[in-house]
Amino acid sequence: MPEPKPRQEHPLANLLINILIPVLVLSYLSKDPAVQQMLGKAARPWHIGPLKALIVALALPLGYGVWHFVKTRKGNFFSALGLLSVLLTGGLTLYLWNPDGTVKPGAGILFGLKEGAIPLALGVAVLFSQRTTNPLVRVFLFNDTLFDVPKIERRITENGAESGYKALLAGANRLFGYSFFLSSAINVGLALFLFRGFNHQAQDALETYNSIVAKITGWSFLIVLAPVFGVLFLTLQRLLRGLRELTGFKDDELLMPR
Numbered sequence: 001m002p003e004p005k006p007r008q009e010h011p012l013a014n015l016l017i018n019i020l021i022p023v024l025v026l027s028y029l030s031k032d033p034a035v036q037q038m039l040g041k042a043a044r045p046w047h048i049g050p051l052k053a054l055i056v057a058l059a060l061p062l063g064y065g066v067w068h069f070v071k072t073r074k075g076n077f078f079s080a081l082g083l084l085s086v087l088l089t090g091g092l093t094l095y096l097w098n099p100d101g102t103v104k105p106g107a108g109i110l111f112g113l114k115e116g117a118i119p120l121a122l123g124v125a126v127l128f129s130q131r132t133t134n135p136l137v138r139v140f141l142f143n144d145t146l147f148d149v150p151k152i153e154r155r156i157t158e159n160g161a162e163s164g165y166k167a168l169l170a171g172a173n174r175l176f177g178y179s180f181f182l183s184s185a186i187n188v189g190l191a192l193f194l195f196r197g198f199n200h201q202a203q204d205a206l207e208t209y210n211s212i213v214a215k216i217t218g219w220s221f222l223i224v225l226a227p228v229f230g231v232l233f234l235t236l237q238r239l240l241r242g243l244r245e246l247t248g249f250k251d252d253e254l255l256m257p258r
Helices: 011-028 033-038 050-072 077-096 107-131 149-159 162-194 205-223 225-247
Strands: none
Touching: 011 050, 011 205, 050 077, 050 205, 077 107, 077 205, 107 162, 107 205, 149 162, 149 225, 162 205, 162 225, 205 225
């Protein structure tokens, strides 16, 4: 009997734990009761303070990533990427927060650079992988999950179209890498925009910092991913068009059945 397929990670649970719940925690739990009273505002039971709220917000995706690894016993690229982002956010925050409750100057620039660093590194890695025997576009996009790669490559060999095939994958790999550069630039711009006018010496500077981080996390999911997925869709369409020309197959013959 064939081995049962491993249970797939539920995308809704991933979205809730890694994005939505941390955003809500940072947005609504970060207020410090003492600062609220000092500012003449009401302190609520769920106001646990900026440090505790940050710990809770970071612990959720961190704990989920560790749990996923222990359960599956397999490394997951996107889980590892999420854990790295969480650790960078926590480490940068600890550096930026002063003991007196203020925030170091330049928080917006530093946080923007942090947000842009990971997609920038991924873009460089994708382009560098073109020099290897296994470009990363074959890992993320042109793989056996989406395409019937063995059948495609048999037809490519039969048609003697190896050079065109290599050129097609190289172009798709470059376009795929450019999507990460686009994500990096938007990440930096979004952080700088949301941190504009931030008063790093205000009494509620830590709370405001957490609320801005929450906005960056929430908005980046929409603003950053939309154009990136747009580039990925364009890459997929160009890849399909090129494969149709090289193999003579139709789309349903190129793609794995669903």
